[in-house]
Amino acid sequence: MRAVWCGFALGVIWLQRQAALPDAGGWWALILVGCTAAGVAVWGLRGDGTGVAYQHEYEQRLSNRLARRVRRDARMRRVAGWGAVWCAAICVGFGYAALRAQTRLAASLPHEWEGRDIEVVGTIKGLPTRDDKGARFLFDVETNDARLAAFPRVIQLAWIARDAPAPRLEPGERWRLTVRLKRPHGNANFGVPDAEASLLARNVRATGYVSVPDHAQRLAGPAHGFAVLVDRWRAALRARIDTVLADAPHRGIVVALAIGAQDQLSRADWQLMRETGTSHLVAISGLHIGFVAGLTGWLAAAIWRRSGWLGRNWPLRLPAQLVGVTAGAIFAALHAALAGFNVPAQRALWMAALVALAFVGGRQLARSTVLAWALGLVLLVDPWAVVSAGFWLSFCAVGAILFAMSGRPRVRGPQTSRQHEDGEGGAAQPRWLALRPVLIRHLRALAERLRSAAHVQIAVTVALAPLTANWFAQIPLVGPLANAFAIPWVSALVTPAVLAGVALPAPLDAFAWRAAHTLLDGLAAGLQLVSGPRWTLWWLPQPHAWALAAAAVGVLWCLAPRGWPLRWAAPLTWLPMLMPSANGALAEPSGAFRLTALDVGQGSSVLVQTAHHALLFDAGPGPESTHAGERVVVPFLQAQGVTTLDTLMISHADSDHAGGAPAVLDAIEVRQLVAGLAPDNSLWPQAKQHGTRTLPCVAGQRWQWDGVEFAVLWPDAGALTGKANEHCCVLRVSTLSATNAGHAAALAGANAPRVAALLSADIEAPTERALLARDRKILRAQVLMVPHHGSKTSSTEPFLDSIDPSIALFQVGYENRFHHPNAGVFARYVARHIELARSDRDGAVRVDVDPGARGEEGAVLTLERYRDMHRRYWMEP
Incomplete structure (x- = not known):
């Protein structure tokens, strides 16, 4: 099997x-x-x-x-x-x-019903989440007034708090809501997890918001069933913990360990645990379930064996071992239900159930057989589990432990005998002398157990390092040390305290949860000690498939049993993964550059890379909108191996361009901030706190990197007045042919043949006319970031005629409320037979510019669309 x-x-x-x-x-x-x-x-x-x-x-x-x-x-x-x-x-x-x-x-929202009001009746599914902006929740639809037979069964909704706060939503409640929906769509970027795959895995086939909150109606007759009962149980526990811990800094970790919900973890806790490789501890993982289930089974068996104290002889009717195994499996099921049946919890549950069934049936299964059965059963229930990092990390960790421990002798407790206690020939010895060999054997057994535990920890660290680099673009070098302290601390102390609070009634639960929070304070202090230096976190670009396969072979080679030939050579297979080009730079000759327009929804963020430098033009929306800076831009940069930005250029203060800048400053080393911001903008002091050099964006600024020239064309020097769009930074990135790229004098020549890209931010028609009046030749560019997302206020006919682009890139959100790009403006680009790319349809777009060896005629422009290169069956055609 x-x-x-x-x-x-x-x-x-x-x-x-x-x-x-x-x-x-x-x-x-x-x-x-x-x-x-x-x-x-x-x-x-x-x-x-x-x-x-x-x-x-x-x-x-x-x-x-x-x-x-x-x-x-x-x-x-x-x-x-x-x-x-x-x-x-x-x-x-x-x-x-x-x-x-x-x-x-098969159940999908038709395109013609996107953005239209639809009245739906259904129930709240899962645990709703709340914040200052409102509430988010899943809705299980029963009926819809559109009378669509294939209407999505599960939709994801936001209840936005406008004039009044969102009501308190409880799992299983029935509501009648007026909603506006769109088909499931997520940001699609190189090296960033696919959001649409996550929606499909949760069976979410439409997303939207409550469009008419005043007409919302709570209905009588809430839903019933086991899933609803579990969700209500989890919601009640979360409410109890919120009441006890209120604004405590680690309240989110207590909630995560109690019910598996991680939405309340603070940003500081997440960052600390990611840097130390201990983020797996904030989930109800297989380790926690196995540990607590084993403890429960041992306790149940111990009580059953001592039933004689109560005048009962239960072990004569049913063996205590059978009772212990059954109790452990039942508790594992309850604990997995608390976790919301995530993938690691499912894996632990199936393994515990299989072991229990085998024991009850008097059979002994090989550990690899148990793991294989758990693997098959998890995918039988949820075939989309493979798109999550938890699936790979959980099963590979257990597989690594089994493989690394194969062939190693089991550690048994020290055996003593009467002969050793009394001495040879039965002669009595002093008690301290008789205890000496027993103490030595106990110490040797303890040392062997510690050696075995260290071997397991090293095996897991080595096995998960390639996966960690693939999913999170990092390898915490202090992970083994941090986990050696954190795993027993959380498993043996924090988790039992949290579960004691779950089991105890009020007000006793408060003592348990406060004790757990105190223990978490100690954990955070310990992790802070080992996470201070910058070298403790090794950032790596997302490895290619062949590099990941080579590293996997190296893991098997390294963890092979003793005696395996050439084990010392196993680390050589990691070289393709561990030797990326510096700073995520291009493996291209001087004079070439790459432009990547990210899919950040309704916003803008563009990465420009030369052979040894990187510039980020805008950082996408921030916390006030979609958190794209933290959720998309930073993970993309890390996946590309860009740990240092030579320049961060923020075109203007609009939140869809500047909102993600604080997240970039916190996560990436930025050497220079160039921005079209007012002097009192809060981004200036934030950048200075990180040691970043700051200067305003002014027309006439020029610099060269690796045979590529960067020139700021707008705004003019002076005070920034009027709308933010009137003083946007406009950047032109240009390069010479390979024959002239090495001559600095040639770079300064305005008439030299160039291949250029123009990043125009949100400029409008007056700014376009001002630029045309200065110098039409300098506007010439083969690649154009369409001004103002294709708004009707920009992209005038003379402006497009002067630029004459070969490629035009639209950064727009899917079904955005501004209806960008404007149909008339889009038609202008189509009429000119320009190669067009849109982030709402194509995802992130990458343009490689190679100037060639014969001037502009020899230039090569390579356009890559994410949804074409990485298409999956769930993406829109």
Whole structure:
């Protein structure tokens, strides 16, 4: 069964990497391959492992040559049979996941109903989250007035607090709401987790907001069921913890350990735990469930064994071990329910249940078999679990532990005997002398256990390092040290205290939760000690698939049992992952540059990279809107290996351009801030606090990096007056041909053949006319960031004629409320046969500019759209 479940998992993973679901021809091919493989498996494994004695007798009657031939044929037959088993299992997993995907995608909101008022009736699903702006929640739809048969069953809504705060929403409540929806759409960027995949995994097929809060109506008859009961239980626990801890700094961690909800964790706690590699401890993980379930099982068995004190003989009717295993499995199920059945909790639950069933049935399962069954069952329930980091980190961590500990002897408790206690020949010895060998054996056993625990910690750290670099673009170098202290502290002290608060009634629960918070204060202090130096966190660009595969081979090689040849050479396989180019720079010759227009929704952020430098033009929306600076821009920079920005240029003060700048300053080293901001803007002192050089953006500023010239064309020097759009920074990035790139004098020449990109921010028609009046030639550019997101106030005909771009990039939000880009403006670009790219349709867009060797005629522009390069079947066509 291990091969079957592992093959099934590979099929599911393969499906989630597809750009489209199989059509009729694909289904027939899949069925044909699967049936053929099943037939080969039956033929190859028929009689495998049976009739050994008869086979041996038969071989003795044959000649040696014929016997060797028979054995060789039998081996080849078994190899073919097991290979066919894997192939059939992969086909089954692929087909099963495809069927589930087709069923889920069938319920989608039609395009014509996007942005229209729809009245829906349904129930609150899961735990709503609240903040100063309102509430967010999932809504399970029962009916809709659009009378759409394939209306999405689950939608994600926001109740925005405008004139009045959002009402208190409880799980299972029935409401009648008027909502405006759009199809599930997420920001799509290189190196950033796919938000649309997360929506699909939660079966969210539309997102939107309550458009008419005054007409919202709470209905009688709330929903019932086990899921609703669990959600209400979790909501009640969260409310109790909020009442007890109020504004305590680590309240979010207590809530996360109690019910698995991580939305209330403070930014400081998240940052500290990410830097020390301990963020896994704030979730109800398999480690917590296994530890607490084992403790519960031991306690239940101990009480059962001592039932004689109560005048009962329960162990004579039912073995205490059976009671302990059953109690542990039941508690694991309850704990997983508290966690909301996340992937690590599901894995731990299935493993505990399988061990319990095997024990009850009097069987002993191999640990690898238990892990394989858990893997298959998790994907059987949720085929989209593979798109989350928790799936890979959880299963790979357990697999690494099992693989690293294979072949190592188990540590048993020290054995004593009467002979050792009384001395040889039964002669009595002094008590201190008799205890000496016992003490030595206890110390040796303790040392062996500590050595084994250290071996496990090193194995997990080594195994998860490539995955951590892939998912989070970092490797915490102090992770082993921090976890050696944090894991036992949280598992043995904090978690039991939190669970004691869950079990105890008020007011006793307050003592337990305050004790847990005090323990968390000690944990935070300890983590602060090891997280201070900058070198403790190693940022790496997101590795390529081949580098990740090489690192995985190195992990297996490194963790192999003792005696494996050339284990010292295993770290060499990590070199492709550990040797990125400096500062995330391009592996391009001098004179080339790359421009990446990020998908930040309705906003703007552009990264410009030369051979050894990086500039970020605008930082997207901030906390006042979609948190794109923290949620998209910073993870993108880290995934690209950009740990230092030579310049951060903020074009103007509008929040969709400047809102994400504080998040960038906090996470990335910024050497220089150039901005079109008023002197009293709060961003100036924030930058100075980080040691960043600051200067205003003024026309005439020029500098060169690696054969590429940067020139600021607007605004003019002087006080910034009027609207923010009137004094936006306009940046021109240009390069010479490769033959002239090394000559500084040639770079200054305005008439030299150039390949250029123009970043125009939110300038409007008056600014466009002012730039045209100065010098039309300097506006010439092959790549244009469309002014003001394609608004009708910009992109005038003379301006476009002067630039004459080959590529135009629109940074706009999907179904944005400003209706950008304007239809008439977009038609102007289409009429000029310009290559167009839109962030709402294409995601992030990358343009590589190589000037070539023959001037402008030899220039090469390479355009890459994220949704074309990384298309998945759940993305819009």
